[in-house]
Amino acid sequence: MIYALLGCLVVIIAGFFLVPRVIRLRKQKRREELAAQPFPENWRELLRQRFPLYKQLPVQLQSRLEGFIHIFLDEKVFLGRGGMTINDEVRLLISAQACLLILNKATDFYPGFRTILVYPDVYQAQALQNQHGVVSQHQQLRAGESWHRGPVVVAWSSVVEGAEDPEDGANVVFHEFSHKLDEEDSVMDGTPVLETRQQYSEWVRAFSTEYEQLVEQVAHHHAHDIDAYGAHSPAEFFAVVTEAFFEQPQQMSQQHPALYQQLRDFYALDPLCW
Numbered sequence: 001m002i003y004a005l006l007g008c009l010v011v012i013i014a015g016f017f018l019v020p021r022v023i024r025l026r027k028q029k030r031r032e033e034l035a036a037q038p039f040p041e042n043w044r045e046l047l048r049q050r051f052p053l054y055k056q057l058p059v060q061l062q063s064r065l066e067g068f069i070h071i072f073l074d075e076k077v078f079l080g081r082g083g084m085t086i087n088d089e090v091r092l093l094i095s096a097q098a099c100l101l102i103l104n105k106a107t108d109f110y111p112g113f114r115t116i117l118v119y120p121d122v123y124q125a126q127a128l129q130n131q132h133g134v135v136s137q138h139q140q141l142r143a144g145e146s147w148h149r150g151p152v153v154v155a156w157s158s159v160v161e162g163a164e165d166p167e168d169g170a171n172v173v174f175h176e177f178s179h180k181l182d183e184e185d186s187v188m189d190g191t192p193v194l195e196t197r198q199q200y201s202e203w204v205r206a207f208s209t210e211y212e213q214l215v216e217q218v219a220h221h222h223a224h225d226i227d228a229y230g231a232h233s234p235a236e237f238f239a240v241v242t243e244a245f246f247e248q249p250q251q252m253s254q255q256h257p258a259l260y261q262q263l264r265d266f267y268a269l270d271p272l273c274w
């Protein structure tokens with residue numbers, strides 16, 4: 001009897017450790033198979049036409065991106081809202097921009113959520129406003145949002161605009177998916193998961209200095225080159241400087257070298273070289 005119980009215990013403990021490992025290995029194998037699938041030539045042509053940053057990438061990053069797109073399309077679900085029809089163009093353009101952020105990172109492809117909701121155009125949403133402790137609700141026009149542990153929502157017209165102009169520093173997909181990276185440690189606070197204690201302290205030093213500077217500039221109506229929306233919170237600041245990092249690397253590296261360096265290390269990419 002005691003041996004039977006011990007046997008059961010061994011099986012339970014082995015299962016406890018082995019099952020997650022087997023699941024992880026299966027997922028990894030499936031991702032490798034997906035990434036190795038050929039990338040349709042009409043998809044490549046669509047990216048060349050609609051997402052100029054893709055053309056600027058070094059060839060090996062282009063092909064890595066194509067593999068990542070296969071995986072992303074397999075793991076995420078796209079749903080149309082407000083009469084929006086989801087087709088290959090929609091799925092491809094959103095996936096390509098989302099995957100660019102994680103292209104060189106050790107990544108689990110945006111874990112913790114699956115669904116991307118797409119509206120045809122900017123949409124009305126309920127927003128909460130807290131003024132001196134008094135919370136009120138109002139309607140707000142939005143181009144995108146990222147729900148904590150929930151879907152990413154984007155307006156297709158803004159996705160297209162963001163992809164088409166690679167130099168205006170505005171890209172709704174980069175913005176919303178950087179929020180997703182930010183919340184991988186469960187808190188959306190402008191500090192994503194980093195590897196070492198030193199990286200955290202360098203990140204916080206660079207980001208808090210620049211964030212406070214932007215808040216001051218916006219409050220006093222002084223000139224600033226970082227999008228004023230970043231002054232809303234450290235999380236929004238991380239999202240808007242991510243947009244600028246990928247779309248205005250020259251300006252960012254010159255005006256904000258410490259920020260640029262942190263973002264370059266975090267994304268393990270250097271858009272200045274593209």
Ligand SMILES: [Zn+2]
Nearest residue numbers: 175179236239
């Ligand atoms: Zn945001």
